[in-house]
Amino acid sequence: MLKKSRKLNTDSLAKLSASVLAALVGLLLALIILLVCDAKNAMPGFLTLITGGIRKEPLKAIGEILYQATPIMMCGAGIAVAFKASVFNIGGGGQFLIGAFVGIYGAIKWEFLPGPLRWIVPLIAAALSGALWAFLPGVLKAFRNVNIIISTIMMNYLARYMVNSLIKATIFFSAKSETQAIPAEATLPRLGLDKLFPGSSANIGIFISIAICILIWVIINKTTFGYELRACGLNDSACKYAGIKEKRTIVVSIMISGALIALGGALMYMAGTGKGIKVYDTQPAEGFTGISISVLAGNSPLGVILSALFIAFLTVGGQYIQSHGFVKEIVNIVTSSVIYLSAFTLLIRIWFDTMARKRQAKHIQHTEKGE
Amino acid sequence: MSEQFAVEMQGIVKTFPGIVACDNVSLEVRKGEIHALLGENGAGKSTLMSILFGMYQPEAGVIKVNGKEVHITGPRDATALGIGMVHQHFKLVDCFSVTRNIVLGDEPMKRGVLDLNTAKKKIMEISERYGLAVDPDALISDITVGMQQRVEILKILYRESDILIFDEPTAVLTPQEIEELIKIIRGLAAEGKSIIFISHKLDEISKVADRVTILRRGAKIATLDVPNTTKEEMSELMVGRKVSFSVDKGEQVLGDVVLDVKNLVMKPRTATKNLVDDISFQVRRGEIVCIAGIDGNGQSETIYGLTGIMPVQGGTITLNGEDITKATVRHRNLAGISHIPEDRHKYGLILDYNLQENIILKDYFKPGMQKASFINFTKAEQMTEELIEKYDVRTTLGPKTSARSMSGGNQQKAIIAREIEQNSDLLIAVQPTRGLDVGAIEFVHKQLVAQRDAGKAVLMMSLELDEVMDVSDRVLVMFEGKIVADVDPKETTIQQMGLYMAGVRKEEQHA
Ligand SMILES: Nc1ncnc2c1ncn2[C@@H]1O[C@H](COP(=O)(O)OP(=O)(O)OP(=O)(O)O)[C@@H](O)[C@H]1O
Numbered sequence A: 001m002l003k004k005s006r007k008l009n010t011d012s013l014a015k016l017s018a019s020v021l022a023a024l025v026g027l028l029l030a031l032i033i034l035l036v037c038d039a040k041n042a043m044p045g046f047l048t049l050i051t052g053g054i055r056k057e058p059l060k061a062i063g064e065i066l067y068q069a070t071p072i073m074m075c076g077a078g079i080a081v082a083f084k085a086s087v088f089n090i091g092g093g094g095q096f097l098i099g100a101f102v103g104i105y106g107a108i109k110w111e112f113l114p115g116p117l118r119w120i121v122p123l124i125a126a127a128l129s130g131a132l133w134a135f136l137p138g139v140l141k142a143f144r145n146v147n148i149i150i151s152t153i154m155m156n157y158l159a160r161y162m163v164n165s166l167i168k169a170t171i172f173f174s175a176k177s178e179t180q181a182i183p184a185e186a187t188l189p190r191l192g193l194d195k196l197f198p199g200s201s202a203n204i205g206i207f208i209s210i211a212i213c214i215l216i217w218v219i220i221n222k223t224t225f226g227y228e229l230r231a232c233g234l235n236d237s238a239c240k241y242a243g244i245k246e247k248r249t250i251v252v253s254i255m256i257s258g259a260l261i262a263l264g265g266a267l268m269y270m271a272g273t274g275k276g277i278k279v280y281d282t283q284p285a286e287g288f289t290g291i292s293i294s295v296l297a298g299n300s301p302l303g304v305i306l307s308a309l310f311i312a313f314l315t316v317g318g319q320y321i322q323s324h325g326f327v328k329e330i331v332n333i334v335t336s337s338v339i340y341l342s343a344f345t346l347l348i349r350i351w352f353d354t355m356a357r358k359r360q361a362k363h364i365q366h367t368e369k370g371e
Numbered sequence B: 001m002s003e004q005f006a007v008e009m010q011g012i013v014k015t016f017p018g019i020v021a022c023d024n025v026s027l028e029v030r031k032g033e034i035h036a037l038l039g040e041n042g043a044g045k046s047t048l049m050s051i052l053f054g055m056y057q058p059e060a061g062v063i064k065v066n067g068k069e070v071h072i073t074g075p076r077d078a079t080a081l082g083i084g085m086v087h088q089h090f091k092l093v094d095c096f097s098v099t100r101n102i103v104l105g106d107e108p109m110k111r112g113v114l115d116l117n118t119a120k121k122k123i124m125e126i127s128e129r130y131g132l133a134v135d136p137d138a139l140i141s142d143i144t145v146g147m148q149q150r151v152e153i154l155k156i157l158y159r160e161s162d163i164l165i166f167d168e169p170t171a172v173l174t175p176q177e178i179e180e181l182i183k184i185i186r187g188l189a190a191e192g193k194s195i196i197f198i199s200h201k202l203d204e205i206s207k208v209a210d211r212v213t214i215l216r217r218g219a220k221i222a223t224l225d226v227p228n229t230t231k232e233e234m235s236e237l238m239v240g241r242k243v244s245f246s247v248d249k250g251e252q253v254l255g256d257v258v259l260d261v262k263n264l265v266m267k268p269r270t271a272t273k274n275l276v277d278d279i280s281f282q283v284r285r286g287e288i289v290c291i292a293g294i295d296g297n298g299q300s301e302t303i304y305g306l307t308g309i310m311p312v313q314g315g316t317i318t319l320n321g322e323d324i325t326k327a328t329v330r331h332r333n334l335a336g337i338s339h340i341p342e343d344r345h346k347y348g349l350i351l352d353y354n355l356q357e358n359i360i361l362k363d364y365f366k367p368g369m370q371k372a373s374f375i376n377f378t379k380a381e382q383m384t385e386e387l388i389e390k391y392d393v394r395t396t397l398g399p400k401t402s403a404r405s406m407s408g409g410n411q412q413k414a415i416i417a418r419e420i421e422q423n424s425d426l427l428i429a430v431q432p433t434r435g436l437d438v439g440a441i442e443f444v445h446k447q448l449v450a451q452r453d454a455g456k457a458v459l460m461m462s463l464e465l466d467e468v469m470d471v472s473d474r475v476l477v478m479f480e481g482k483i484v485a486d487v488d489p490k491e492t493t494i495q496q497m498g499l500y501m502a503g504v505r506k507e508e509q510h511a
């Protein structure tokens, strides 16, 4: 019994320390960038980055972190689910946009809905639309063996241009070239978080996201569907042999992935911050940030909660370093370098393994020579 | 001065969480000898050889190569010391040619460019010298397992190794290929190379080895001179009890037809002709029917068709009166088919799942193992513990042992346990004893016979002629996709079987 738990612990410990190290490497790169740009202000700026601005406006900063963590947490969870089935969903950007549009559209147009359904139904609709959007690449992969990376990237472009024209046709606010504002009754409830963390946009979304991450963890690890999902990710021939419908499992896994990411999009834009979807031709970054978050979390839905909070923490900290005279672009470079270097977690884990083996070999030589 | 050995391992200790895989093991291999390593499944043979090849580091012990103490920290060190290993599971790149695979990691360069022609010349030289026929330009994915193994051997000869480790080289080969391999190994030894040879087949050891070292549960039991020992002595030392080599079967009570195959045709899209060509046969309750033949004559495809892993192109399959020709795999399993697959790593196990997750592979969705879609892992653990006990599966961490870390033979035992416990009307067992030690083989044969005596139908496929003759009640010999003989093994000689397998029809023999 004792042995079992110890083995488990060393496993998750190794995972955790690889994640932490990856984050540290990212931070180091951030520091170097700051030093190169403006050596004098680099240290104070870096301190602000890693204290998340909490020193300056603690309550507001915490609230902002919770708000910022919400959509990327959903994206991370979505990517993690697909990863477990060995499906590499690069379509996060498109699914995010679709969900955001459907959420905003429902919040503005579905005035007939009573009470809390004003925001609940658009959220559900957003999740469903994301699932539907991911259905196509899933089916193409399962039944026609179309490379899912390519098909999801194509779906990203399709989503971008489709959403642009849908916005223009329905809920366009031409003065700002973005979607119209959402009526107050349809924005996400604040649950008193606005009183607790004044000045921030924190709302119910963070609770929804955390609850969903926990739910996903339970599904993956405790249910028959989760068993099938992981089995397909690990060995599809054995699935065939055991009579597991591996095609259906692949399709369902990417649909869940799409639903979660789309829900993330809706949660972000329905917060009532006045932010709308711009009619641009770029992809939203959240889809890719989700990949980093998932990798940083070792694809564990529970880990995703932590890594999303961490990335949000840095993003918020990054906003404050502008006060040290760094331009906004530098701030973006710094935070994205941390985010993308987090994806090095895997490399670091492999490196850990080889190091351990080498150390063991040295150790033996040592003890033997000592004798 | 004491004798100088090619390899000397002294007091080797290696532990994994929960087990001492090598417990103070010593091994001495003389120059130019063929030294067999024998031991039960999980005795630590592969681990000991992995240590010699630098893949694991021992916690204690000394290794000497040609009399000099060495520290082998990785396969590169081992190669530099002239040690080469042919692994239990090959390590070849499927989409590379034979030549590319052989030079991989040691590519010959000429002015900074890969120089495959020189390499090819050298490979052909070695290949002729030792009788290792290969096609240097063929892709690995297109050649037989036997030829893949020759590529692995060429790989180590190309690096001029003179200590060669073979980890269960014959487990995947056909009897014909085994003959060839033995000849090759003898030739290598005659050239002065030292050879370590792991095998569970005592006949092979008697035939090829000079000395044998026997391991049991991580400890060395004895090193014997092969000419002065017997199969019985070796197996008794190995498992610690007497092993019976003959199969005891009770009177046969034939029952209803369970499996009825009519005009089965299998022709996968990539094949140019029918791999299974219009065959018909039945299997009844209370009989063990064996499909025999030289590998590649349609036996595997027949099994894939019956179990639903591949679609069939013609004919019907009936199970207990129900037409299952087009049924899903899940449906067939529930309707009464258990399947011990040929390739345990590809089909039989999810290596990164632990043992209990593998044991419930065909039960996880059944009521009792699952409630409202939540898997009852406590029950899975209990069930796994029972099977570990009943089938003597050696694990390090009980039901939570990762399948990947289990020894090859114990992985096989886990699959056998899972499939027999399905208690299906039809048990399809493909090469069920591949890689098992003699004690385990005896046990599995007993289990197959017990299924038959309990009124189940057993369809076995085996390349092992002894097994075919001993265990089955009826033998179907396949040749080029057709059944050329349907015989009672008790009334058939090994010589006759050989003729059938070469494609001589039964009627022609009698004429
Ligand atoms: N990487 C590993 N991690 C944990 N345990 C391991 C590992 N490799 C081997 N073991 C354990 O060490 C023991 C010895 O295994 P090994 O593979 O050496 O057996 P073997 O003698 O080669 O058996 P077989 O004849 O079945 O191949 C087994 O109990 C196995 O479960």
Ligand SMILES: [Mg+2]
Residues within 6 Å of the ligand: B045, B046, B047, B088, B407, B408
């Ligand atoms: Mg082994």
